[in-house]
Amino acid sequence: MVSSENSPIEIPASILIIGSGVFGLSTAYSLCKNPLFKNTSITLVDRQPFPVPDGSSIDTSRIIRPDYASPPYTRLASAAQALWRTSFAPQHYHENGLCITASGPEQKYVTSSLTNVQSLGTCKLEVLNSEDDIKRVTGLENASGSTGYVNWSSGWADAEGAMRWFRSGIEKLNRVRFITGTVTKLLIDHSTSLVSGAQLSDSRTITADLTILAAGAWTPSLLDLRGIAKATGQILVYLPITRSENHKLSRNPTLLNLSTGLFLIPPSQNLLKVARHGHGYTNPTTIPHPESSDPNETITVSLPTTHIDDPSQSVPLEGQKACRAFLSHIQPSFSSPNRPFTKTRICWYTDTRTGDFLISYHPKYRGLFVATGGSGHAFKFLPVIGDKIVDCVLGNMPEDFKGKWEWPENSVPEEEWEGDGSRGGPVGMVLREEMAKGESKL
Numbered sequence: 491m492v493s494s495e496n497s498p499i500e501i502p503a504s505i506l507i508i509g510s511g512v513f514g515l516s517t518a519y520s521l522c523k524n525p526l527f528k529n530t531s532i533t534l535v536d537r538q539p540f541p542v543p544d545g546s547s548i549d550t551s552r553i554i555r556p557d558y559a560s561p562p563y564t565r566l567a568s569a570a571q572a573l574w575r576t577s578f579a580p581q582h583y584h585e586n587g588l589c590i591t592a593s594g595p596e597q598k599y600v601t602s603s604l605t606n607v608q609s610l611g612t613c614k615l616e617v618l619n620s621e622d623d624i625k626r627v628t629g630l631e632n633a634s635g636s637t638g639y640v641n642w643s644s645g646w647a648d649a650e651g652a653m654r655w656f657r658s659g660i661e662k663l664n665r666v667r668f669i670t671g672t673v674t675k676l677l678i679d680h681s682t683s684l685v686s687g688a689q690l691s692d693s694r695t696i697t698a699d700l701t702i703l704a705a706g707a708w709t710p711s712l713l714d715l716r717g718i719a720k721a722t723g724q725i726l727v728y729l730p731i732t733r734s735e736n737h738k739l740s741r742n743p744t745l746l747n748l749s750t751g752l753f754l755i756p757p758s759q760n761l762l763k764v765a766r767h768g769h770g771y772t773n774p775t776t777i778p779h780p781e782s783s784d785p786n787e788t789i790t791v792s793l794p795t796t797h798i799d800d801p802s803q804s805v806p807l808e809g810q811k812a813c814r815a816f817l818s819h820i821q822p823s824f825s826s827p828n829r830p831f832t833k834t835r836i837c838w839y840t841d842t843r844t845g846d847f848l849i850s851y852h853p854k855y856r857g858l859f860v861a862t863g864g865s866g867h868a869f870k871f872l873p874v875i876g877d878k879i880v881d882c883v884l885g886n887m888p889e890d891f892k893g894k895w896e897w898p899e900n901s902v903p904e905e906e907w908e909g910d911g912s913r914g915g916p917v918g919m920v921l922r923e924e925m926a927k928g929e930s931k932l
């Protein structure tokens with residue numbers, strides 16, 4: 491028994507973590523390190539072998555930035571960045587800088603973010619008052635966005651490389667039992683409101699005193715999160731470039747235009763990635779109610795569909811055109827039709843109404859804790875988020891995140907979600923409808 495702010499917490503003898511992405515893996519690591527859990531057995535289950543090919547945490551790159559409009563995230567990202575620079579997979583971290591621009595209402599986010607990183611007092615910053623300034627710092631032929639700033643102290647990480655590094659470190663600790671299997675439902679005893687583990691699709695069950703649900707964008711398939719969290723599909727396209735183009739661009743900062751959501755990350759291995767940090771596509775899907783014992787009761791929620799479900803899946807034409815237009819504008823030489831994208835991908839955010847993570851015990855079910863709601867910005871926290879999650883498991887919500895990470899008191903219709911003000915581009919797109927508009931060839 492340890493005591494938290496509110497009540498004593500019984501240390502569980504067994505913990506099951508569902509999901510081996512940023513939230514699940516970092517939780518496993520922090521549990522292994524924490525002496526309070528030295529006698530706890532830890533099991534981590536994922537539906538795919540590692541590295542999960544369609545997991546949100548696995549990709550060529552992720553931006554590592556303290557550039558947030560919200561001071562708590564600026565502070566936490568800055569703490570994470572200190573580790574990226576030194577002891578956390580430093581070979582996978584590159585400090586090229588981040589140029590954030592806008593040309594509309596999103597300038598508000600840019601201005602708040604600038605104020606926050608200025609207050610850190612450690613970032614090398616340059617305010618960009620014109621398109622010429624943007625062009626100069628990005629090293630591109632044309633600007634995207636009209637004003638902004640560059641933070642030369644921001645960077646990016648090879649996401650898959652860092653996740654592999656982290657996972658192999660955890661494996662060496664020999665504390666976590668890794669299982670490949672798809673959870674079909676949580677084991678809920680409705681008479682006692684107790685969750686005692688999970689049922690797998692091959693009819694195995696894994697029982698545990700505490701289940702930590704960290705299934706990313708799939709979490710709403712295992713728990714009713716209507717009005718709280720939903721999956722939104724975001725687009726990525728990859729363009730092969732020559733070695734000399736790679737050499738030139740690899741020293742540029744990342745360019746992120748918050749008004750369109752489009753961004754260009756420095757290339758690696760002769761591959762250039764363009765993506766959109768946008769409102770995304772929803773994918774409404776009707777499934778059996780995950781918390782009901784009546785198999786006929788259904789709910790409709792937005793859930794991921796990926797290239798694992800459909801190997802021919804590619805980004806809808808609308809998205810490919812947006813990426814192509816962005817590239818044609820900033821670097822016309824990349825726009826030639828005989829330079830096709832060789833790969834596209836839809837990657838899934840777990841969006842919440844405010845862009846805050848959801849790190850909390852379930853309000854109704856004992857034995858169930860939820861760690862999700864990455865909202866398109868959790869990767870950078872990989873070195874630190876597990877410790878924060880374990881603090882919350884122990885009942886100690888970090889002061890900075892009180893009012894942000896707890897279970898919301900009520901659900902809010904999705905059309906009323908405010909977000910965090912960082913998203914640009916089209917609103918309200920449904921994946922199925924966009925796919926139906928045309929062949930999405932590469």
Ligand SMILES: Cc1cc2nc3c(=O)[nH]c(=O)nc-3n(C[C@H](O)[C@H](O)[C@H](O)COP(=O)(O)OP(=O)(O)OC[C@H]3O[C@@H](n4cnc5c(N)ncnc54)[C@H](O)[C@@H]3O)c2cc1C
Nearest residue numbers: 509511512513537546547553673706708837864868869870
């Ligand atoms: C396109 C894109 C760009 C991004 N860019 C950035 C960025 O630049 N900087 C940044 O900081 N963040 C970025 N993010 C956000 C960041 O990558 C995510 O917030 C983070 O990776 C989410 O981690 P997760 O653990 O919630 O999800 P995931 O990594 O998806 O992990 C969830 C895991 O649960 C497993 N799972 C799901 N259902 C089941 C089941 N039923 N049974 C068993 N296992 C299951 C899945 O297989 C998966 O491995 C980006 C995200 C995307 C999609």
